[in-house]
Amino acid sequence: MTVLEQPGSSRHGSTATGDRPAPPPAWRPRVDPGPLLPDEEPYRVLGTDAAGKVDADLLKLLYEQLVRGRRYNTQATALTRQGRLAVYPSSTGQEACEVAAALVLEERDWLFPSYRDTLAAVARGLDPVQALTLLRGDWHTGYDPHEHRVAPLCTPLATQLPHAVGLAHAARLKGDDVVALAMVGDGGTSEGDFHEALNFAAVWQAPVVFLVQNNGFAISVPLAKQTAAPSLAHKAVGYGMPGRLVDGNDAPALHEVLGEAVTRARRGGGPTLVEAVTYRMEAHTNADDATRYRNDAEVETWRGHDPIALVERELAARDLLTPGFVSDTKDAAEEMAGALRARMNADPALDPMDLFAHVYAAPTGQLREQSDLLRAEIEAEGEH
Amino acid sequence: MSTAVVAGDTTATERKPATMAQALTRALRDAMAEDPAVHVMGEDVGQLGGVFRITDGLTAEFGEDRCTDTPLAEAGILGTAVGMAMYGLRPVVEMQFDAFAYPAFEQLVSHVARMRNRTRGTMPMPLTIRIPYGGGIGGVEHHSDSSEAYYMATPGLQVLAPATVADAYGMLRAAIASDDPVVFLEPKRLYWSKADWSPEEPTPVAPIGRAEVRRTGSSATLITYGPSLPVCLEAAEAARAEGWDLEVVDLRSLVPFDDETVCASVRRTGRAVVVHESTGFGGPGGEIAARITERCFHHLEAPVLRVAGFDIPYPPPMLERHHLPGVDRVLDAVARLQWEADWTEDGTGRGAGGTEGRGA
Numbered sequence: 001m002t003v004l005e006q007p008g009s010s011r012h013g014s015t016a017t018g019d020r021p022a023p024p025p026a027w028r029p030r031v032d033p034g035p036l037l038p039d040e041e042p043y044r045v046l047g048t049d050a051a052g053k054v055d056a057d058l059l060k061l062l063y064e065q066l067v068r069g070r071r072y073n074t075q076a077t078a079l080t081r082q083g084r085l086a087v088y089p090s091s092t093g094q095e096a097c098e099v100a101a102a103l104v105l106e107e108r109d110w111l112f113p114s115y116r117d118t119l120a121a122v123a124r125g126l127d128p129v130q131a132l133t134l135l136r137g138d139w140h141t142g143y144d145p146h147e148h149r150v151a152p153l154c155t156p157l158a159t160q161l162p163h164a165v166g167l168a169h170a171a172r173l174k175g176d177d178v179v180a181l182a183m184v185g186d187g188g189t190s191e192g193d194f195h196e197a198l199n200f201a202a203v204w205q206a207p208v209v210f211l212v213q214n215n216g217f218a219i220s221v222p223l224a225k226q227t228a229a230p231s232l233a234h235k236a237v238g239y240g241m242p243g244r245l246v247d248g249n250d251a252p253a254l255h256e257v258l259g260e261a262v263t264r265a266r267r268g269g270g271p272t273l274v275e276a277v278t279y280r281m282e283a284h285t286n287a288d289d290a291t292r293y294r295n296d297a298e299v300e301t302w303r304g305h306d307p308i309a310l311v312e313r314e315l316a317a318r319d320l321l322t323p324g325f326v327s328d329t330k331d332a333a334e335e336m337a338g339a340l341r342a343r344m345n346a347d348p349a350l351d352p353m354d355l356f357a358h359v360y361a362a363p364t365g366q367l368r369e370q371s372d373l374l375r376a377e378i379e380a381e382g383e384h
Numbered sequence: 385m386s387t388a389v390v391a392g393d394t395t396a397t398e399r400k401p402a403t404m405a406q407a408l409t410r411a412l413r414d415a416m417a418e419d420p421a422v423h424v425m426g427e428d429v430g431q432l433g434g435v436f437r438i439t440d441g442l443t444a445e446f447g448e449d450r451c452t453d454t455p456l457a458e459a460g461i462l463g464t465a466v467g468m469a470m471y472g473l474r475p476v477v478e479m480q481f482d483a484f485a486y487p488a489f490e491q492l493v494s495h496v497a498r499m500r501n502r503t504r505g506t507m508p509m510p511l512t513i514r515i516p517y518g519g520g521i522g523g524v525e526h527h528s529d530s531s532e533a534y535y536m537a538t539p540g541l542q543v544l545a546p547a548t549v550a551d552a553y554g555m556l557r558a559a560i561a562s563d564d565p566v567v568f569l570e571p572k573r574l575y576w577s578k579a580d581w582s583p584e585e586p587t588p589v590a591p592i593g594r595a596e597v598r599r600t601g602s603s604a605t606l607i608t609y610g611p612s613l614p615v616c617l618e619a620a621e622a623a624r625a626e627g628w629d630l631e632v633v634d635l636r637s638l639v640p641f642d643d644e645t646v647c648a649s650v651r652r653t654g655r656a657v658v659v660h661e662s663t664g665f666g667g668p669g670g671e672i673a674a675r676i677t678e679r680c681f682h683h684l685e686a687p688v689l690r691v692a693g694f695d696i697p698y699p700p701p702m703l704e705r706h707h708l709p710g711v712d713r714v715l716d717a718v719a720r721l722q723w724e725a726d727w728t729e730d731g732t733g734r735g736a737g738g739t740e741g742r743g744a
Contacts, residue, residue, distance in 0.1 A: 139504065140498075140501070140502040140503075141502045141503045141504070144503065144504075144506040144507075145470070145503060145506065145507050146506065146507070151470065152499070152503060152507070156490060156494045156495075159463065159490060159491060159494060159495060161463075162459065162460050162462075162463025162464045162466070162467060162491070163463060163464075163466045163467035163470060163495070165463075165464050165467060166463065166464030166465060166466060166467020166468040166469075166470070166471075167467035167468065167470050167471045168467070169464060169467070169468065170467065170468040170470075170471035170472070170473045171471055173423075173449055173473075174471070174472075180467075192459060192487075193459055193460075193490075193491075196455075196457040196459050196460030196463065197460065197463065197464075199455055199457065199460065200454070200455060200460045200464050203455055357504070357505070358500050358501045358503075358504050358505040359500070359501050359539055359540055360540070360542075360564050360640075361500070361505075361508065361562075361563045361564050364593070364639070364640040364641075365640065365641075365643060366640070366641065
């Protein structure tokens with residue numbers, strides 16, 4: 001955006017003399033783009049001098065959450081193979097992003113997840129079975145979004161981002177210091193809704209944090225075919241908001257960067273775009289074959305930069321990785337997985353008449369007729 | 385046309401005529417005054433008052449936070465309105481013109497219409513999406529679409545189209561008060577139509593989901609809504625010269641659809657013509673004709689006919705009069721309702737069962 005000043009009132013002030021036309025209205029950039037630019041390298045804490053400054057309790061909490069998150073991912077993937085989930089877009093390898101996004105929010109804040117972000121919803125406190133209802137297929141959203149302030153898992157890419165902006169804007173209008181954190185992938189940044197959401201957020205100075213998990217692929221399409229931008233974080237500058245580039249497998253770094261963005265938003269500083277550079281270790285879903293578009297060597301490189309191993313190394317360096325702590329963490333994760341497995345192995349109770357229950361506040365005449373038809377069909381089936 | 389009824393006592397003050405545009409503005413104003421959750425948002429709705437001036441004065445009265453000029457991005461407008469509704473607000477969105485609402489189509493179909501269902505009723509969408517629609521005002525390309533069929537085909541939306549000044553006020557108030565999303569189609573060529581209507585004593589109107597018989601008759605029923613209502617009322621007057629006494633039903637609400645009022649009328653008259661500007665093929669008339677046939681078959685003396693816009697992209701303004709259903713085209717359709725007891729197929733293939741919008 002530019003500021004145009006009328007000729008005569010501008011600092012170029014002079015009027016036309018002779019045949020020379022008046023100078024154009026003065027122009028200057030509205031904000032200095034310098035401070036909005038992301039770092040040249042993804043911000044890291046683990047393996048740097050800053051690692052020693054991370055609070056020990058936070059480090060242990062992150063470790064517990066990462067181990068639990070990894071176990072959740074392997075369990076959900078197993079449930080897919082057993083036919084208990086229709087599909088599961090795994091966040092294996094991206095657990096640091098999922099966990100950090102949940103941990104930086106207060107109770108009153110809102111999370112806007114995409115379909116790959118069930119782990120973030122679970123880390124925020126949502127019941128795992130309710131979080132997986134969409135992917136099991138017994139209902140679209142298996143939870144009341146108001147209960148944990150988790151918006152419905154969103155499938156159409158980036159379309160949940162303007163919702164986060166609107167909600168945060170509404171909260172601010174009501175005088176509530178609520179922040180919305182919205183999650184999207186690298187592919188989603190190509191969608192029009194990404195652009196419109198960031199633009200609205202910046203114009204309204206809405207208290208929103210956009211977390212882009214750049215995991216390298218949109219199903220099969222690599223980032224190079226998705227964007228020509230220097231980084232996805234650079235896109236922030238065009239909207240007039242800061243962009244932050246962070247190592248998406250470095251949980252303390254994510255916790256710090258996202259936490260700063262949330263605090264900034266809560267204090268009225270406006271939105272932030274955070275790009276977390278990570279990697280999707282599994283295929284897009286169980287229905288995808290990743291060997292068709294990427295090689296094992298690349299995957300192995302990223303396996304060496306595993307988010308759990310990175311935290312483990314720091315814990316070990318501080319003598320915090322005691323056998324008791326490790327086994328307690330593992331046992332808690334196994335307990336969660338066992339309970340999830342047991343509950344998912346039970347068939348969900350379905351009532352087909354629910355199909356008509358919530359199309360409108362009160363069913364229309366047409367829907368009453370159609371629900372009568374279905375009820376009669378079901379009763380006839382029962383008689384055979 | 386006027387549907388207002390002045391109170392019977394002699395002390396009633398005489399009302400000044402009001403336009404549909406004024407009634408709509410008043411509806412927004414009264415809704416905002418009554419409920420602080422109501423927020424108006426859109427392109428140019430603030431200082432300018434909207435390109436049709438429907439939001440005139442709202443920012444001055446309620447401030448920029450309540451009537452907001454947004455960036456120029458329809459998906460963003462509707463998408464942020466969804467988020468505002470999630471937090472308990474009651475947004476009223478203005479789409480500047482019918483064809484400019486299309487960028488918001490994904491938000492409308494994938495979120496606005498489905499959110500209540502998706503969340504088992506825990507996250508309703510009390511949103512109103514106002515869309516100036518239809519032709520007849522000399523608009524250049526992209527300013528005259530009749531897009532109602534797209535919205536009617538989307539479960540979860542209510543689709544309303546007022547045709548009178550009283551309905552413009554009453555139905556917009558009902559739309560804003562509704563806990564379900566409403567696509568509110570404002571017939572732009574009726575914005576300046578007048579009736580003696582008073583904002584101090586707004587004429588009560590039927591609820592959402594009810595049609596109204598605007599003219600009673602016995603020969604045949606014209607079924608219409610929005611910008612085609614005045615055309616049908618004029619055709620009904622002209623038909624008297626031909627000896628036809630036509631009934632005119634104003635649907636008002638396309639979704640929910642009032643089968644009861646429509647079918648009661650057709651059972652009385654035995655003949656029906658559906659009239660709308662939208663294209664005939666895949667348009668609302670096909671659904672309405674099918675519903676009548678399914679419910680009133682033994683009462684019908686002739687197939688249900690349609691008078692619709694041609695199946696063409698909306699024409700340039702200097703040609704639009706040939707496209708829009710007019711009085712003559714409506715009367716031609718009425719004439720083909722098999723009035724002769726001994727009617728037989730004439731071999732032209734142009735019999736009474738054709739789709740009148742496709743080249744009649």
